[in-house]
Amino acid sequence: MSNKYHRLFEAPAFPNGVTLDSRFVMSPMVIDGSSYEGDVQADDLRFFERRAQTAAMLITGATTVSEYGNAFGYGLGNYRDDQLEGLTRLAEAMKSKGGESDDTALSSWSPSGLYV
């Protein structure tokens, strides 16, 4: 392989101590695998189990952080305590081939005063 791509295979380190094996990242993609209420379903788990070895970092699709912010219909939700169990299983599916996990997330503040 041409030497110009060698940096893709370097191990980047993050300030929180996590180090990746390479710079390959799977883009965030809403996959409509969750329930309408945003609960993790079998399709979510299967999608990430199948891809757990494809990149050094996997990013979930956009995740709704308020019951008023459901922009995609069947995407992930993280606005009720009881959604944590499914999200934990999702993180386990993502790590099932040896990856790391981080719970850093970004949310948006809308002019109406709601997190969405």
Ligand SMILES: Cc1cc2nc3c(=O)[nH]c(=O)nc-3n(C[C@H](O)[C@H](O)[C@H](O)COP(=O)(O)O)c2cc1C
């Ligand atoms: C089906 C689908 C769902 C996507 N969902 C998200 C998403 O939830 N969040 C996000 O930031 N980008 C989302 N994207 C954008 C992708 O992460 C990516 O940026 C885009 O496909 C361009 O990729 P490329 O630069 O490799 O061509 C989505 C793209 C596709 C095709």
